[in-house]
Amino acid sequence: MVILFYIHRPRPRKRFFGMKIHEYQARELFRNEGIPLPSGSLCGTPEEAKRSAEEIGKPVVVKAQILVAGRGKAGGVKMAQNPSEAYEIAKNLLGAVIKGIRVDSVLVVEAVKSQKELYLGFTVDRARRKIALIASSEGGIDLEELARTKPEKIFRREINPIIGLHHFEARDAAFSIGLSEKNANEFTSICLKIYNIFKSIDADLVESNPLAISSTTGSLVALDARITLDDNAMFRHPEYKQMDEELAPLEREAQQQGLAFVQLDGDIGIIGNGAGLVMATLDVVAYFGGKPANFLDMGGGSRADDVHKAVKICLEQQNLKAVFVNILGGITKCDEVAIGLVRALSESKVKVPFTVRMVGTNEEQGRKILAEYKIEYLDSMETAAQSVVKLAHEARS
Ligand code: GDP
Ligand code: MN
Numbered sequence: 198m199v200i201l202f203y204i205h206r207p208r209p210r211k212r213f214f215g216m217k218i219h220e221y222q223a224r225e226l227f228r229n230e231g232i233p234l235p236s237g238s239l240c241g242t243p244e245e246a247k248r249s250a251e252e253i254g255k256p257v258v259v260k261a262q263i264l265v266a267g268r269g270k271a272g273g274v275k276m277a278q279n280p281s282e283a284y285e286i287a288k289n290l291l292g293a294v295i296k297g298i299r300v301d302s303v304l305v306v307e308a309v310k311s312q313k314e315l316y317l318g319f320t321v322d323r324a325r326r327k328i329a330l331i332a333s334s335e336g337g338i339d340l341e342e343l344a345r346t347k348p349e350k351i352f353r354r355e356i357n358p359i360i361g362l363h364h365f366e367a368r369d370a371a372f373s374i375g376l377s378e379k380n381a382n383e384f385t386s387i388c389l390k391i392y393n394i395f396k397s398i399d400a401d402l403v404e405s406n407p408l409a410i411s412s413t414t415g416s417l418v419a420l421d422a423r424i425t426l427d428d429n430a431m432f433r434h435p436e437y438k439q440m441d442e443e444l445a446p447l448e449r450e451a452q453q454q455g456l457a458f459v460q461l462d463g464d465i466g467i468i469g470n471g472a473g474l475v476m477a478t479l480d481v482v483a484y485f486g487g488k489p490a491n492f493l494d495m496g497g498g499s500r501a502d503d504v505h506k507a508v509k510i511c512l513e514q515q516n517l518k519a520v521f522v523n524i525l526g527g528i529t530k531c532d533e534v535a536i537g538l539v540r541a542l543s544e545s546k547v548k549v550p551f552t553v554r555m556v557g558t559n560e561e562q563g564r565k566i567l568a569e570y571k572i573e574y575l576d577s578m579e580t581a582a583q584s585v586v587k588l589a590h591e592a593r594s
Contacts, residue, residue: 215401215425217264218440221304223422226398227405230390233383233418237306246287249305250280256308259286261293261300265462266423267339271295276308296462297490297516301446309418311409315374316340317388318404319356319395321427327355328395330366330388334374336407362392380410383417399430451510456493456503458510463488465589466511466520466549470495470529478523481578487586490514498528504537512547518589519550523578526557533559535566542570550588554581 221239240246250257261273273295277283290300316336322329332352352373356362367388371381395403405419431437451458465487469475475494495507524534552573567574575581
């Protein structure tokens with residue numbers, strides 16, 4: 198009995214991309230450390246957004262709280278001149294789908310006029326086993342984009358995690374990005390504070406982009422706060438659990454069902470058995486020009502029921518254009534996969550094309566079932582990836 202119980206217990210969730218937390222949660226950590234931030238509050242309804250804007254009494258920025266970068270460009274960050282505009286914007290944003298993710302709450306913050314937008318962040322450089330301090334005088338755009346367009350504008354310095362960040366290292370960064378004495382002092386102080394957060398919560402990434410120079414005060418203020426935690430450190434951070442509970446409902450639902458699921462920002466659903474295989478599937482889809490919507494590992498030995506659950510979770514994502522199921526049969530039997538898949542599809546109202554690649558145990562039986570239901574079946578991973586990318590492309594246009 199004990200053994201059976203153990204086998205049926207949901208697998209603990211494995212995450213491979215770190216645990217992102219919301220901007221409002223990251224701001225909380227910034228605030229506790231004394232980093233200057235525009236005032237604001239989290240709102241779940243347009244009425245709350247209006248009230249919040251009234252309290253601030255100045256133009257505000259309404260920001261969708263979703264766990265993806267680049268919200269600004271995707272229409273998730275909007276300026277409101279007055280409370281009724283804040284109401285309208287919040288009304289449009291709440292419930293809307295941005296980069297494939299539904300907006301459940303918005304942050305309403307005082308709008309700050311900035312004379313300059315900087316970048317400041319710390320991240321783990323695993324290959325070199327160091328922490329990287331990254332700074333730039335050209336903030337406000339993605340670091341990846343900056344790296345592509347103006348790599349010379351990126352200041353990077355390795356910090357020895359055992360020794361910690363020295364004051365002079367932070368100052369050096371400030372002057373390297375051309376700050377005045379006054380701003381350099383502020384920058385140094387913020388840098389040390391962000392580093393403290395980074396160390397104390399075992400983060401993978403802590404960044405402020407933009408860290409702005411306000412044109413009214415001439416001082417630095419963090420207009421954005423982004424943190425990714427290292428979930429390997431989960432065991433020593435009881436506070437992670439609290440933050441986790443506030444995260445994406447779909448991820449939580451998947452976790453409760455024992456599935457390793459991570460939401461990404463593309464539109465091609467990915468399901469596989471085994472973390473390595475799912476990772477490889479993401480890569481091959483990206484290689485052929487597709488954008489994965491998620492990472493979903495059903496684990497080894499999945500039965501029809503597990504497959505059924507996984508497909509249902511996957512189909513709950515908004516904005517899906519196609520789904521790629523990639524199975525290496527071993528202890529997982531291909532006919533079980535086919536049965537679970539067909540069952541989930543027949544129950545679902547969502548109609549998106551599926552491409553299945555399955556090889557291994559009971560492949561023939563599985564293939565027959567899929568053929569009956571006219572589900573595309575291919576036996577090469579590359580061909581299947583190309584096909585799903587094409588299907589998604591056709592669905593988009
Ligand atoms: P992200 O796109 O997800 O990184 O969201 P951000 O919080 O960085 O907001 C996107 C962009 O909106 C920023 O890069 C800023 O240029 C701009 N922005 C955000 N808040 C303010 C603000 O208070 N004042 C001004 N002027 N711009 C802001
Ligand atoms: Mn930003």
